[in-house]
Amino acid sequence: MSMKIRLARGGSKKRPHYAIVASDSRMPRDGRFIEKLGTYNPLLAKDSEERVKMDLERVQYWLSQGAQPTDRVSRFLEAAGVKDKAERKNMKKAEPGKKAKARADERAKKAAVPAEAE
Template sequence: MGLKIRLARGGSKKRPYYHVVIADVRSPRDGRFIERLGYWNPMLPKDDAARVSLNQERIQHWLDHGALPTDRVARFMAEAGMMTRDARSNPNKAQPGKKAQERAAEKKQKEEDAAAAAAEAASAPAEAPAEATAE
């Protein structure tokens, strides 16, 4: 039986409240669970002490019995000093997609060509204006 330490949503619509529970991986998110291990209230300010509460003894008990925390619960446990968690960062997340990069490269190329043409026109000797010889 695979066990997960995960969040079960409670609260009303647009007012979420989560219980940290130990549950079988096959049970639904808000369905049957084995034990409640804490809570998380995302509506409270981040610096509020009552935002996250974890029963560290029971969580350690379930970790010893092979339970795995979800990513969000692992973050809470790392903040509480119960475990170490590698920081995840995706430096490519903010990069535009392939099509947008191609469009940007084309635009840059057109600007460079226009700048080169303007520089070439400025460096070429100016032709004398044609004088009226029809006198």
């Protein structure tokens, strides 16, 4: 059985609240899970201690059993110091398009011309 440590959404519309759960990867997001490991409330301030709560001993247990955390949960674990910080790739979505690159080149050329004239 392939295990995941992931978020299960709760709360009403536009007021999300998540449970950090250990579940079988074949189960639906908000479906059956094996154990609740903590909570995540994205509506609280980022520096609030109540924003992410986890039972780190149980998380360590599930990681030792081979459970794979999702990307968001991995970030929580990295912040808690349970997991080493992973290097993430900067996807191509973050790069500007062809037209934006051309405009930036034009601006750079125009800025370089007056600097050379002085």
